[in-house]
Amino acid sequence: MSQPGSFLQINRVHLSFGHTIALDDISFDVRQDEIRAIIGPNGAGKTSLLNCISGFYRPQEGHILFDEHDLTQTPTHEIAKVGVARTFQNIALYTGLSTLDNLMAARHIHMKQPSLASALYWGPARREEVKNRRIVEEIIDFLEIAHIRNAVVGALPYGLRKRVELGRALALEPKVLLLDEPMAGMNVEEKEDMARFILDIHERRGIPIILIEHDMGLVMDISDRVVVLDFGIKIADGTPDAIKADENVIRAYLGEA
Ligand SMILES: Nc1ncnc2c1ncn2[C@@H]1O[C@H](COP(=O)(O)OP(=O)(O)O)[C@@H](O)[C@H]1O
Ligand SMILES: [Mg+2]
Known part of the structure; x- marks a missing residue:
């Protein structure tokens, strides 16, 4: 099931809260050597996805494979020990x-x-x-x-x-770092500092980073590949250049005033 070169694999994850579908059949992989961004409008399911990876939420369907573990089956208190660390939106x-x-x-x-x-x-x-x-x-x-x-x-x-x-x-x-809007609410200088730290961590420690961030310029600058969510659905996945040119993305997100 796990693809060569992929370090963390999200496989057909589905998460709903009553009638709200937070994540609808989401799949993508993260390689060892990349900064992987997740973008999308508010309520798109970004934080829910990080919560599934870090064991705070249990998806009803799907698997999250990481270093021989299925994180959807790993007890929450074990997830930090297997090497997943995160920061929170709040x-x-x-x-x-x-x-x-x-x-x-x-x-x-x-x-x-x-x-x-x-x-x-x-x-x-x-x-x-x-x-x-x-x-x-x-x-x-x-x-x-x-x-x-x-x-x-x-x-x-x-x-x-x-x-x-x-x-x-x-x-x-950690063996993988999950960052939920680490630069939200910061001024330009603070954002630049944070971006520098993220890049340094990635290089020095050689660990992949999953980054949720709203500042589009920053995301496109520092990430290797970008997943775009909208209403719980993955609408695009690719390099920053491909994402910038993607019509679905422009409609759903970048075009948003
Ligand atoms: N614990 C929860 N209970 C009920 N609904 C939730 C819960 N967590 C998230 N949701 C819903 O899931 C959807 C995605 O939310 P979220 O993952 O926080 O989006 P984002 O981080 O992209 O802004 C929203 O409709 C939100 O209201
Ligand atoms: Mg969020």
Whole structure:
């Protein structure tokens, strides 16, 4: 079933809520070496699709194949462990904790030593803590958020919170990264920074990224292939140039004032 070269495969996924069909027979694949964008008007089903990949929603039909797993059958709490990390359209962080603590919390899924053991047996638990700390410090440097490492996240400006959320996803050391409108609500400069981070992550870590984004210029600049959804239906799938020239897309989306 899985095609050579494809890293993640969405296979005939159907999701409905009562009479609302959020995803209607959706199929596409994501290769290891690409940034794959999902675009479409509000309500098109973009977030629902990410929710199916990350196990928040269970599609009624279809399969999502990733690294030997069918994510539609994988318990939700296992999905981060198999290597899927995401950010949310509405930022989801521990608002009362610092940047550092939010990133460290993400490392807990990798900690083999339970916390009681950490108190009692400082040997292996201590080594693990040092390793987690090093990984988190590298991410803080990389995302240029050292100046807010001890700041309470809830008090940070929106653009920085978005960056912390990206950091938290990276702290999971994912094999694939799902980003739901990471640049929404940002000014031009913040958007450019975020685009640069996304490209850097993709290059340095060599992981595929699935990106939902409304800023069409940005999407066309940084993605390799684009899926277009409209009312739960996939209306186009191709390179940015092909998508820009696609009549269905122009009608459904780009032509929208
Ligand atoms: N939990 C839910 N319960 C009921 N309807 C939902 C739920 N999640 C999404 N939907 C519906 O599915 C459709 C697609 O929504 P969504 O995936 O959020 O679109 P997008 O992210 O493209 O704006 C919408 O009609 C939305 O109302
Ligand atoms: Mg959405």
